[in-house]
Amino acid sequence: MSKAKAADAIDTWLATTSPEYRADVAAVTLAEAFLDRIARLDDRYRAFITVTPDVAEADARRVDEARRKGKPLPLDGLPVAVKDSIDIAGTPTTVGSSFFKNHVAGSDAECTRRLREAGAVVLGKTNMHEFAFGGTTDNPFYGTCRNPWDVQRIPGGSSGGSAAAVAAGFCCGSLGSDTGGSVRIPAALNGVSGMRPTYGLVSSRGVFPLSRTLDIVGPMARTVADVAAILAVLAGYDELDPRSIPFEIATSPGSAGDRLASMTIGVPSSYFFEDVDAEVAHAVRTGIDTLCELGAVVRTVELPGADVVNNHSNSIIWAEAFAVHRTRLEEEPERFGADTRMTLRFGAAVTGAEFADALQGMFEWQRTVSRAFRDVDIIATPATAVVAPKIDEVETVGVTANLVRLTRHWSLAHVPALVVPCGLSSEGLPIGMQLSAAKTRDTMLLRAGLEYQAATEWHVRHPTAL
DSSP states (O other): OOOHHHHHHHHHHHOOGGGGGGGOOHHHHHHHHHHHHOOOOOOOOEEEEOOOOOOOOHHHHHHHHHHHHTTTOOSSEEEEEEEOOOBOOTTTTTTTTTTTTOOOOOOOOHHHHHHHHHHHHHEEEEESSSSOOSSSSSETEEEEEETTTTBBBBOOOOHHHHHHHHHHTSSSSSEEESSSTTTHHHHHHHEEEEEEOOSSSSSOOOOOOOOSTTTTTEEEESSSSHHHHHHHHHBSSTTOOOOOOOOOOOOOOOOOOOOOOTTTEEEEESSSSTTHHHHHHHHHHHHHHHHHHOOOOEEEEETTTGGHHHHHHHHHHHHHHHHHHHHHHHHHHGSSHHHHHHHHHHHOOOOHHHHHHHHHHHHHHHHHHHHTOOOOOEEEEEEEESOBGGGGOOOOHHHHHHGGTTHHHHHTTTOEEEEEEEETTTOOOEEEEEESSTTHHHHHHHHHHHHHHHHHHGOOOOTTTT
């Protein structure tokens, strides 16, 4: 199988997002073509910290052997990348930091193990905000990750490299971790699809923590169909992970074509469209109109207390991150990047009473969201209030606070949330629509996303520089 045919397959995927791109190409040959593309182009984007050709070859050979036996694996050679806070056996897990630059994982994270056993081909470890504690992926140790739509702009974070890798055509799917929006924000800013699953649905074992109360691994890809395929193999109880929750959900949303006649879309009456860039708000409302054209009914939904949720999440995330890094911060503060060191010190200032109040606020917000989902199936909002900011105009703490302003609500609620591309700004930058649902209703979200993408072509768009 020629390398030229594999390169043509990548071009076909970029142009169409069709899964047929890998049907007639050996997994080993396709992996080599993607690795070659990374080697040629990633200096421009810095999407990867570590590329893993040996891992990719072993994964691809397993896929090709399964094909020869007539028993193709579920993901059947899907080229993927994982955030560098997620372990791959025998590979460095730096967590985007200087502290762990020489740390080599002894085993796969549970999510990595499930990916690889299902036939994914892991190409490498992606760039991230240091210790996943920020929204820019401007990493002082492994380079500034850049947005493929405009290299002068950030890809978001903290899973910025995972989204940039998909947008740049370096892989077809990726894993990130989402605490306050770290999958959904990069997905929106890079024009790809990304999902935060129901809390506890995907194992966090083997993933370096930021805030254990909120962390979860989530998939990204250009299409909701690939997001769903990845989530289907990740989902499931892990008795060795204390945060894993033993509930059963259907993990396949089926195929597009069922329309949305039985679905009710809630649009918040306040907060979520306030102080949002006009082009972003227009694109999202147009996306909601498309859902209506597919048969959904729109209702206004009340979410009292939305304006204070970010205060609660700050206290929880700051305090729990400080707990993870307290010894390092006390003994070697100079080894942290400046913005991470400053934000960790915010956590040192959170009192026990403030943390307790924040947890109570989280429980009250969960009750508010649960009540809202009695009346609607899905709540639609912008994913971010702005398009990707310019790197030279970014101040990490302030920019992060603005980017997470519309995503943390669903993190604290522990509910699933899906971001899909829904437009481009006048500058040609991606805009994302965020859809959330009640706990364990992940499949319904994916079905809505599938129907939306069957009716639109925003997910087919890719950066013209590619």
